[in-house]
Amino acid sequence: MRRPLPVLLAVAACAAVVALPAAGHIYPWAIHRNTTTPWLSYGGNDGLTNAANTTIDSDGLGQLWQTSLDGPVYGSPLYDNGVVFVATENGTLYALDAATGNVRWRAALGATETLDDGCGTWGITSTPTIDLASNSLFAIGGDGLLHRLDLTTGAELPSYPVQLISRPSVEYVWGGLRILDGTLYVTVASYCDETSDVADTADGGVIAFNLTTQTSQRLDTVPGPGNLGGVWGYGGVSSDGTYLYAGVGNAYSPLGEDAGYGDHLIQFTPAPALEVVSANKPPQVSPSGDQDFGSAPVLFQPTGCPAYAAANNKSGYAFVWPTGNIAGGPVATLGLADAVTPFVGAPSWSASRQMLVFAEAKTDKTPGDEGVAAYHVNADCTLSEAWLTPTGTGVQTPPLLTTSLVFTGAGSGGIDALNIDTGAVVWHEATAEPASAPLIEGGGRVYAPVGDTIQAIGD
Numbered sequence: 001m002r003r004p005l006p007v008l009l010a011v012a013a014c015a016a017v018v019a020l021p022a023a024g025h026i027y028p029w030a031i032h033r034n035t036t037t038p039w040l041s042y043g044g045n046d047g048l049t050n051a052a053n054t055t056i057d058s059d060g061l062g063q064l065w066q067t068s069l070d071g072p073v074y075g076s077p078l079y080d081n082g083v084v085f086v087a088t089e090n091g092t093l094y095a096l097d098a099a100t101g102n103v104r105w106r107a108a109l110g111a112t113e114t115l116d117d118g119c120g121t122w123g124i125t126s127t128p129t130i131d132l133a134s135n136s137l138f139a140i141g142g143d144g145l146l147h148r149l150d151l152t153t154g155a156e157l158p159s160y161p162v163q164l165i166s167r168p169s170v171e172y173v174w175g176g177l178r179i180l181d182g183t184l185y186v187t188v189a190s191y192c193d194e195t196s197d198v199a200d201t202a203d204g205g206v207i208a209f210n211l212t213t214q215t216s217q218r219l220d221t222v223p224g225p226g227n228l229g230g231v232w233g234y235g236g237v238s239s240d241g242t243y244l245y246a247g248v249g250n251a252y253s254p255l256g257e258d259a260g261y262g263d264h265l266i267q268f269t270p271a272p273a274l275e276v277v278s279a280n281k282p283p284q285v286s287p288s289g290d291q292d293f294g295s296a297p298v299l300f301q302p303t304g305c306p307a308y309a310a311a312n313n314k315s316g317y318a319f320v321w322p323t324g325n326i327a328g329g330p331v332a333t334l335g336l337a338d339a340v341t342p343f344v345g346a347p348s349w350s351a352s353r354q355m356l357v358f359a360e361a362k363t364d365k366t367p368g369d370e371g372v373a374a375y376h377v378n379a380d381c382t383l384s385e386a387w388l389t390p391t392g393t394g395v396q397t398p399p400l401l402t403t404s405l406v407f408t409g410a411g412s413g414g415i416d417a418l419n420i421d422t423g424a425v426v427w428h429e430a431t432a433e434p435a436s437a438p439l440i441e442g443g444g445r446v447y448a449p450v451g452d453t454i455q456a457i458g459d
Contacts, residue, residue, distance in 0.1 A: 038080040039440045042127040042176030043346070043398075046239040047299035050348035051401040052441035058405060058417055058426040060459035064445065065101035069094060072436055073449035075127035075234070076176065078137075079442025080151070085130070086447075086454050091123030091141050095154060098443060101456060105154035109161075112142035112168050122191065127176030127234065129184070131211075138177050138184060144168030146186070146209070162214060164207060171202045175236030175296060180244070183271045184209040185237050188218075189230025189249060201252060204230030206237060206244075208271035219274045221248045222260030228252040229262050233311075234438075235296030235346055240307060240323060243267045243277065247293025247311050258287045265293060265311055265319070267326045278326035284317050284333060291315040294344030299323065302354050305381040310356060312336075312343045318358060320383070332383050336361040336373060341395060348399045353420055355386060359396040359408050363388055370396055372408055372418060387423030391416050392434075400439040400446065407446050407457075409435020415448055415457070429457070 043050050071090030078085040083104060084096045091111040095104040111123040122142035130137050135151045144165025148157045164186060165171050175187035186209060190202030203226055206219040222229030230249040231237075237244045244267070251262030258264070263285050267278040285291050297311040307323045308331075316339035320332035336358055337343040348357045354377045361373035371390040375383045392413025400407040405426070406418040411434050417427035433451035440447050445458040 038130065038132070039078055039442055040080065040130040040132065041078070041178055042076045042235045042438070043238070043298070044440065046178065046180065046241070047349070048235045048238045048296055048346060049298055049300060049351070049401075050346070050398050050438065051350055053352075053403060054441050054444055055403045056405055056441075056444065056446070057459060058419075061417060061427045061457060062459070063429065064456040064458050066453050066455040067096055067101035067103070069452050069454065071123060072452045073454060074125045074437050076438040077440050077447050077449060077454060078128060078130055079440060079447065080130055080132070082443065084442065084447050084454065085128065085137060086449065087124035087128060087139060088452065089123040089125065093124065093128065093137075093139055093149065093154070096454070098445065098447075098456070101454075107147070107149055107154045107156075109139060109141040109147055110143045110145070112144070122172060126173040126186075126236070129177040129179055131179055138179070140164060140173050140177065140186065142168060142172065144171070146184075159214065162209075164209060164216065167202070170200055174230075174232050174234060176234060178236050178239070179211070180239055180270060182211050184211055185244065187231035187233070187236045187246060189232045190228060201226035202228060202230060204228055204249060206231060206246060206268075206274070208274055210271070217271060217274055219268060219276070221266070222251040222253060222262050224253075226252070227259070229260055232292070232294050232344070233296030233346065234344075238296050238299050238309070239270075240299050243323070244270060245297045245299065245309050245323075247295055247297060247313075249292040249294070250290070256287050257289075257292075258285075263287065263292045265297060265309065265321065265326060267309075267323065280321060280326050280329050282313070282317070282319050282330055282333065285313055285315050291339070294342060295346040298347050298349050298356075300349040300351070300356070302377040302381065304379065305377065310347050310349075312345060312347065312358070314343055315339055316343050318343075318347060320356075334358075334375070334383070337370075338362050341370060341393075345396060345398045348401050350401045350420065352403060355420075356383070357399045357401060357406055359399050360411075361388060363390040369393060370411055372399060372406060372410075372423065374406075374420075374423060389418055389423040389425065391425070394434055397435050397438045400441060402441060407439050407448075409437075409439060409448065409450075415439070415450075
């Protein structure tokens with residue numbers, strides 16, 4: 001599985017922190033916490049619903065500011081207490097004032113050159129995560145070092161960084177980091193699926209890192225060394241409070257690409273057990289070719305229905321499983337994409353509308369014509385299409401849902417806001433480049449990564 005990313009910038013190899021303003025300054029914004037809901041990890045919560053219980057009026061929407069960064073952004077921004085945190089493929093983490101876009105601090109965390117010359121130099125694709133209890137932020141870069149930065153100053157905290165990925169030249173973290181009950185979960189994949197030999201082939205899986213003892217254990221998705229099975233989804237893992245969930249990429253094995261848990265959706269126990277309890281590969285997912293899970297599942301429970309997990313697959317299908325019986329297979333299969341443009345984003349869930357919303361859905365069968373599709377969960381727990389709106393071409397970001405609007409990075413179409421009930425486009429902004437990572441909400445504003453910039457949208 002090879003990710004469709006543009007050529008990335010070369011970066012400095014050393015790690016450094018540049019604090020703005022100077023060390024010793026007292027930050028009032030860190031002392032007087034406001035009441036706005038933070039966005040602390042990919043998807044906004046452990047179920048990855050990508051929804052905010054916020055009302056944003058489409059009247060008067062516009063760009064409030066735009067800040068240029070030192071490289072493209074592929075991980076989701078984060079938000080807390082009037083600050084937006086965003087990482088770049090140049091290996092730099094920024095803290096930006098949410099009101100102005102001004103840089104409060106930045107930390108250069110480094111990057112790595114892969115063994116495959118065609119893969120280039122890589123910085124931070126994984127979405128960091130914020131731990132409010134310790135006022136810290138965790139991030140991992142292309143060199144495999146796990147950093148823990150002070151949320152206020154960006155300074156590295158004692159006993160960090162930790163070398164979490166032992167083979168950073170072949171193994172890479174795409175998925176967002178997630179903290180659950182004192183354990184940090186980190187998903188492992190590869191850069192370009194190089195399979196020259198076992199020593200140079202990535203071994204995918206999930207690392208559970210105990211934040212107290214700084215010890216780790218690993219769930220190997222395809223037993224044995226150097227046989228891929230990467231967990232690629234940008235969301236990393238999701239959790240319903242009892243189990244964790246992940247989508248797995250293809251294996252590299254004489255037994256086929258679905259060996260072990262290759263090409264499966266898996267449900268597994270938290271650390272320290274870290275054991276798969278249920279898994280499924282739907283029949284629509286071919287055991288050969290590049291048709292694996294490139295997204296983490298969103299978890300949701302409609303009113304009066306069982307709990308479900310939904311995930312997109314590169315085959316062009318989206319699947320919905322009951323979390324009580326993953327192994328039994330999907331209860332809904334939606335043929336939404338054409339498997340030409342990689343169907344790697346995740347769906348979003350609106351509890352208030354009882355609706356799943358998908359980006360990159362085909363509005364017809366002409367390659368390159370994508371849009372946003374909404375499916376309502378009926379009283380009998382079946383799905384029915386609510387609306388389908390064309391928005392642009394190419395890879396699109398997962399929809400951001402508010403109480404009345406759906407925001408989407410609409411591929412070539414720029415950024416759109418759609419009426420959540422009708423799908424009508426109520427606001428549009430053309431952009432020089434497509435939105436490159438999920439949009440988030442914070443303090444009643446939307447923050448959108450576009451190429452090597454990030455912008456604030458509001459009224």
